[in-house]
Amino acid sequence: MSDVKGIDQQRVADWMVANTPPVEPPLTFDLIAGGRSNLTYRVTDSAGRAMVLRRPPVSHVLATAHDMGREHTIISALYGSAVPVPKAVGFCADTEVNGAPFYVMDFVDGHILQSAEQVESLWDEATQRSAADNLVDGLVALHGTDPDSVGLGELGKKEDYVGRQLRRWYGQFQSSQEQAREGGVFREADIVHEVHDELVARKPAQLEAVIAHGDYRLDNCIFATDGTLAAVLDWELCTLGDPLADLATMMVYYSERGDGGYSLSAASTAPGFPTRAELAARYAEKSGRDTTLVPYYAAFAHWRLACIMEGVYVRYASGAMGDEHDGATGLADEVVRRCGLARDSLALLDT
Numbered sequence: 001m002s003d004v005k006g007i008d009q010q011r012v013a014d015w016m017v018a019n020t021p022p023v024e025p026p027l028t029f030d031l032i033a034g035g036r037s038n039l040t041y042r043v044t045d046s047a048g049r050a051m052v053l054r055r056p057p058v059s060h061v062l063a064t065a066h067d068m069g070r071e072h073t074i075i076s077a078l079y080g081s082a083v084p085v086p087k088a089v090g091f092c093a094d095t096e097v098n099g100a101p102f103y104v105m106d107f108v109d110g111h112i113l114q115s116a117e118q119v120e121s122l123w124d125e126a127t128q129r130s131a132a133d134n135l136v137d138g139l140v141a142l143h144g145t146d147p148d149s150v151g152l153g154e155l156g157k158k159e160d161y162v163g164r165q166l167r168r169w170y171g172q173f174q175s176s177q178e179q180a181r182e183g184g185v186f187r188e189a190d191i192v193h194e195v196h197d198e199l200v201a202r203k204p205a206q207l208e209a210v211i212a213h214g215d216y217r218l219d220n221c222i223f224a225t226d227g228t229l230a231a232v233l234d235w236e237l238c239t240l241g242d243p244l245a246d247l248a249t250m251m252v253y254y255s256e257r258g259d260g261g262y263s264l265s266a267a268s269t270a271p272g273f274p275t276r277a278e279l280a281a282r283y284a285e286k287s288g289r290d291t292t293l294v295p296y297y298a299a300f301a302h303w304r305l306a307c308i309m310e311g312v313y314v315r316y317a318s319g320a321m322g323d324e325h326d327g328a329t330g331l332a333d334e335v336v337r338r339c340g341l342a343r344d345s346l347a348l349l350d351t
Helices: 009-019 068-078 116-122 125-143 161-183 190-201 243-252 276-287 294-318 328-348
Strands: 028-031 039-044 050-055 088-092 102-106 210-212 221-223 229-232 239-241
Touching (some): 009 088, 068 102, 116 125, 125 210, 161 239, 161 243, 161 294, 210 243, 239 243, 294 328
Antiparallel strands (some): 028 039, 050 102, 088 102, 210 239, 221 229
16 A cells, blocks of 8 residues: 555554445545645545545644534534535544544535636536526525524534634634744734734624534535535534624635635636625525625634634644645735735725
8 A cells, every 4th residue: 555644544444344334445545635724535445436534634733623523423414404515424533543533424526616717618607607606505505504403503602603713713823823933933923913803893793693614615615517516515614603704704715807816716717607796695685684794704704714824834834734835935924914804804894
C-alpha cells in the first residue's frame, strides 16, 4: 500500500469491512483535493463500491472543532428529509483505529462547482440559473425542517445564536493566535478584535431558531447533471441558529461577475448565475422571511471567515497541512481583508 496521509490503511480497511458491509477488500484511499479543514477521502473497494471518509486534520485541532460524531449524527438525521444528504454508513470513535474519530458515508455522484469554465462546459444558461435556484431552495428546505421532527431538537441552544457564535469564533481566533505564538508564526491582527466589538455592539435580536448549516455555499453542494441539488456536504458547523446567518454565509461565498474577488467561489460568475441580490430575493419569497438585516449577518460571516482563516493560516504556516507553505502569507492577508469587508457591510446599515 502506498502512504496516504491521515489514513492507517490496514486498520481502517479492517474496520470498514467489519462495520460498513458489504465491503470487498482491498480498499484504495484517495485524498479529495480542496479541503483546508477536515480531511476527506474517497474510498473504493475491489467491487467498485465508492464511499467517502472524513476525519479531522492531523494536528492543530482546536477544542470543539472537527467533531466527527456530530457530523455523522446530523446527516443521519437529515437523510430522507427534504434536504438531500449522503447516506451515513458508519462512525468510528475509537482513536486506536486511525488516530482520530472518523465517519463514512456513501459517495454521491455529481458535480461540485469550482469554476465558471466548468459550469459553462456542463450547462446552458437556463440550467445554470436553475442550479442557483436549487441552491437557494435547498437552504429554504433546511430552514423549513423542524429540528424536533428529525431528532435534532437538542443540537444546540435555540437562543442568542449570533452571540454564541461571536464568543465561539473569537475564542477560536484567540486560540489560533496562541498556537501561532507557540509555532513562531504569530503576527498582529488588531482589526479582528475591533470588528468583533462592533458586531457585539450592533447584534440584532434573534427572532427564530432553525437548523443552520453554518457553511452553506455553492461548493459545499453536489449537483446532478440536470442542475438539481443532489447533496449538501460539510456539516461541521451545523447547529440551531438564525436563518439569516446561513443566508448571508451563502452570499458571502458567492461571487458575481466583475465584483473584484468579494467572494471565494468563481463558479457563480458563469453567465447564467443570478446576482446575490436575486438570491436573497428568492430566499425571501420562498421562505417568507424579512431579509432587511442581511448586511449585519454578512458582516458577521466575513468576520467569522477571518477567524476560520486564522486557524487555517496557522496550520499552513506551521506545516500541519503538509509541505504547502506558499499560501500562508496570502491567508494572513485575507484575514485582514475579510474584516475590512465586514466593516463595509456594517456601514450599509447606516445608509
